[in-house]
Amino acid sequence: MRSRRVLAALAALGTLVTAAPCxxxxxxxxxxxxxxxxxxxxxxxxxxxxxxxxVEEVNAKGGVLGRKVxxxxxxxxxxxxxxxxxxxxxxxxxxxxxxxxxxxxxVGLAVSDWAKQNRTLFVAAEPLTEAITWSKGxxxxxxxxxxxxxxxxxxxxxxxxxKYAKWATIGPNYEYGKRAWETFRDRLRELRPGVExxxxxxxxxxxLEPGPYVTAILGERPDALYVSLFGxxxxxxxxEANKRGxxxxxxxxxxxxGEPEYIDPLRTEAPxxxxxxxxxxxxxxxxxxxxxVEAFRQRTSAEPRLGSLVGYITVLSIVEALRRAGADLGxxxxxxxxxxxxxxxxxxxxxxxxxDGQSTMGAWVGTTRLDRVRGVGVMxxxxxxxxxxxxxxxxxxxKMRAGH
Numbered sequence: 001m002r003s004r005r006v007l008a009a010l011a012a013l014g015t016l017v018t019a020a021p022c023x024x025x026x027x028x029x030x031x032x033x034x035x036x037x038x039x040x041x042x043x044x045x046x047x048x049x050x051x052x053x054x055v056e057e058v059n060a061k062g063g064v065l066g067r068k069v070x071x072x073x074x075x076x077x078x079x080x081x082x083x084x085x086x087x088x089x090x091x092x093x094x095x096x097x098x099x100x101x102x103x104x105x106x107v108g109l110a111v112s113d114w115a116k117q118n119r120t121l122f123v124a125a126e127p128l129t130e131a132i133t134w135s136k137g138x139x140x141x142x143x144x145x146x147x148x149x150x151x152x153x154x155x156x157x158x159x160x161x162x163k164y165a166k167w168a169t170i171g172p173n174y175e176y177g178k179r180a181w182e183t184f185r186d187r188l189r190e191l192r193p194g195v196e197x198x199x200x201x202x203x204x205x206x207x208l209e210p211g212p213y214v215t216a217i218l219g220e221r222p223d224a225l226y227v228s229l230f231g232x233x234x235x236x237x238x239x240e241a242n243k244r245g246x247x248x249x250x251x252x253x254x255x256x257x258g259e260p261e262y263i264d265p266l267r268t269e270a271p272x273x274x275x276x277x278x279x280x281x282x283x284x285x286x287x288x289x290x291x292x293v294e295a296f297r298q299r300t301s302a303e304p305r306l307g308s309l310v311g312y313i314t315v316l317s318i319v320e321a322l323r324r325a326g327a328d329l330g331x332x333x334x335x336x337x338x339x340x341x342x343x344x345x346x347x348x349x350x351x352x353x354x355x356d357g358q359s360t361m362g363a364w365v366g367t368t369r370l371d372r373v374r375g376v377g378v379m380x381x382x383x384x385x386x387x388x389x390x391x392x393x394x395x396x397x398x399k400m401r402a403g404h
Contacts, residue, residue, distance in 0.1 A: 026067065027067060027068045027069070027070045028063075028064060028067050028068070028069050028070070028097055028322060028329065029070050029071075029072060029094060029095060029096040029097060030069065030070070030071045030072070030096055030097065030098055030099075030100055030318060031071075031072050031074065031086070031087065031090030031091070031094065031096035031098070031099045031100065032048075032051065032071050032072065032073045032074065032099075032100050032101045033074045033076050033083050033086045033087060033090075033099060033100075033101045033102055033111060034047065034048070034073070034074075034075070034076060034101040034102060034103050034125075034126075035075070035076055035077065035078045035102075035103040035104060035107070036048065036073070036075040037075055037077055037078075038077060038078045038206070039078060039205065039206045039230075039231040039232060039233075040078060040103035040104065040231075042231065042261040042262070042265070042305070042307075043103060043126065043259075043261050043305065043306070043307035044103055044126075044307060045307070046261075046300075046302070046304065046305040046307040046308040046311070047125070047126070047305075047307035047308065047310060047311035048073065048311065049296075049299075049300050049302075049308060049311070050296065050304075050307070050308040050309070050310075050311035050312040050315075051071055051311040051312070051314065051315055052071070053295070053296065053299050053300075053312065054311070054312045054315035054316060054319075055069050055070070055071055055315060058315070058319050064319055064322045064323055065322075065323060065326065065327075069319065069322075071100075071315075072090060072094055072096060074086035074089075074090065076102065076103075076107055078103070078104055078107065078206075079107070080106055080107050080109075080110035080111075081110075083102060083107045083110055083111050084110055084111060084114045087099050087111055087114050087115070087118075087120070088114070088118075091118065091120055097121075097322075097329045097334070098120065098121035098122070098123060098318070098329075098331070098334060099111060099115060099120060099121070099122045099123070100122070100123040100124075100125060100314060100318060101123075101124075101125050101126070101314075102124055102125065102126065102127050103126045103127065104127060104174070104176065104205075105127040105128055105129035105131075105132075105148075105174065105175040105176040105179075106174055106175050106176075107127065108124045108126075108127025108129070108132055109127070109129065109131060109132060109136060109175065111124075112124065112132050112136065112138070112141045113136070115138075115140050115141060116138040116140060116141070119140060119331045119332075120140060120331055121140050121141075121142075121331045121334045121335060121338075122140060122141045122142070123141075123142050123143075123144065123314060123317065123318055123338075124141060124142065124143040124144070125143075125144045125145065125310055125311070125314040126144075126145055126307075126310055127143075127176070128145060128146075128147050128148045128151070128176050128179075128180070129147065129148055129175045129176055129179050130147040130148055130149040130150075130179065130183070131175070131179070132147070133147070133356045133357050133358045134149075134356060134358075134397055134400040134401060135400045135401065137356055137357065137397075137400075137401055139332075139335050140331055140335050141357055142317075142338045142352055142357035142358075142359070143357060143358050143359060144310060144313055144314050144317060144359050144361060145310055145359075145361060146359075146361055146362060146363045146387050146390075147358065148176060148179040148180045148183050148255075149179075149183045149390075149392075150362075150363070150387055150390045150391060151180070151183075151255050151256075151277050151363055152179075152180060152181075152182075152183030152184035152186075152187060152255065153183065153184075153187045153390045154277060154363060154365050154385045154390055155184055155253050155255060155275060155276075155277065155365060156183075156184050156187035156188045156191065157187070157191070157390075158275055158365060159184075159188060159224070159253050159275060160187070160188050160190075160191030160192050161191070162224075162251070163223075164223040164224035164251055165192065165194055165195055165196060165223055166196050166198050166221070166222045166223045166224070167185070167188070167195060167196070167197050167198065167222055167223070167224050167225070167226060168197070168198050168199035168200070168201070168217050168220050168222040168224075168225050168226070168250075169181045169185075169197070169199070169200050169201065169225065169226040169227070169228070170200075170201040170202075170203070170213055170217065170225065170226075170227055170228075170229060170237070171201075171202065171226075171227065171228030171229055172202070172203065172204070172205040172206075172228065172229060172230075172233065173202035173203060173204055173205065174205055176228065177202065177205075177228045177229075178202070180228035180255050181200070181226055181228060184226055184253070184255070185197065185226070198220045198221070198222050199216065199217060199220040199222065201213050201216060201217065203229075203233065205233070206231070206232060206233060207233075208229070208232075208233040208236050208237060209236075210236045210237045210239070210240035210241070211240055213237070214237070214240045214241050214244050214246055215244075217246065217250075218244060218246060218249065222250055223250060223251065224250055224251040224252070224253060225246075225250050225251070225252050225253070226252075226253045226254070227252060227253070227254040227255075227257065228254070228255050228256070229254075230256050230257075230261075230262055231262070234257065234262055235262075235265055235266065238266055238269060238270075238271060239269065241271075242269060242271070247271040247272075247273075247274075251273075251275075252271060252273075252274040252275070253274065253275045253276070254274050254275070254276045254277075255276070255277050256276070256277060256278070257274060257276040257277075257278065257368070258274075258276035258277060258278020258279065258280070258364065258366060258368060258377075258379040258382075259277075259278045259279050259305070259306045260278075260279060260281065260303065260304075260305045260306065261305050261306060261307060263278065263368065263376065263377040263378070264376050264377075266376075266377060267375055267376055267377075268370060268372075268375055268376075270368060270370060270376065270377025271368060271377070272368055272369050272370055272377070273367060273368065273369070274367065274368045275365070275366075275367055276365070276366065276367070276368055276379065277363045277364065277365055278306070278363075278364055278366065278379045278382075279305070279306040279309065279364060279379075280364055280366065280378060280379040280382050281293055281303070281304050281309075282303075282378065283378075283379075283382070284347070286346075286347065286348065288345075288346050288347075288348075289346045289347055291346075292304075292312070292346035293346075296308055296312075309346065309347070312345075312346065313343070313345045313346075313347075313350070313361065316343050316344070316345055317338075317341070317343045317350075317352070317359070320341055320342075320343050321334055321337040321338045321341055322334075322337075324337035324341065325337040338352050338357060339352065339353075339354040339357070340352065340353075340354045343359075345361075347361075347384075350387075351388075353391070355394040355397050355398070356394075356397045356401075358387070358391065359387065360386060360387040360388045360391070361387055362384055362385045362386040362387045362389070363384075363385055363387075364379060364382045364383070364384050364385075365382060365383050365385055366379035366380055366381050366382025366383065367379070367380055367381050367382075368380070
């Protein structure tokens, strides 16, 4: 009797031992939280399409170390509390290995803080505030896109060589809008010490009534206007400003405003001659990028947006980190895998810096003009500025993090 019990126990143990590798080979789940409705939709719709495309490609090639990758999507509706609720559910109930995404900076900061408190890896795809990886950075957060500091400096380097001395600004009244202006303004003043700010305007996000703002800006008579509006706020502002001749009366600099998400909907109303960051996908000749554009168009029957590119690169980055981490997908191991991680992308190689988790993905800086054949605004005379050209050195990052 005793020997039979021993044999039964050994058999049960053997079952557990053989089952463990099978469990380890299960699907790797990633939680993707984003503003799939509301003001973020023009970006996040194409972003999701590209994520799904990238995951299909990865799984068709055997997945990651023999394991399939699955992305679970959640809509934060542009609300920090909603995003945190989803993060908790995805980790506790769906057993995801990491969280990715978010669109608005305040939402990204909320998820990042939750990830820090709960020791969960968070790959911030789109939120642009530099605080995510600097003043409020931590070991478990990484970011794909160039931040407000980088894009502000890229634009200021060009604007600072121009004659404009009197500046006004208009942007959404939250983290991204304020920091987009401040980083541009501070670098501009370094390059042109005599710069004067004659007006700052901060409408609530998604609620812009453009008439009074256009009137106020025209009354201030700036030489130049810096704009960090986007989405429906930007469209409303342009249409009112066009009626009043604002773009003929001052030079305009706009972060993001050359992105197809925000210039295409304006069609022939798009202002010409603006200095912007954006994404001239139609003109980038690199073979890898051309192949990617064609694959995206064949899959979706749509032209890519910057959101498409960011979504695709986000998946490539996560997959490379998963491969580097190996069998251990704990947050600490994934964090170590991301530090110094090199990723091949359709726009060339990028690296996630070890000091702060910020990627070296760059941005395109150029001037808007009308493409009358396509009937839309495009970027001309553009330059791709790599992130490493404008990112601060490690010692400055460590100083910013020291106070947090």
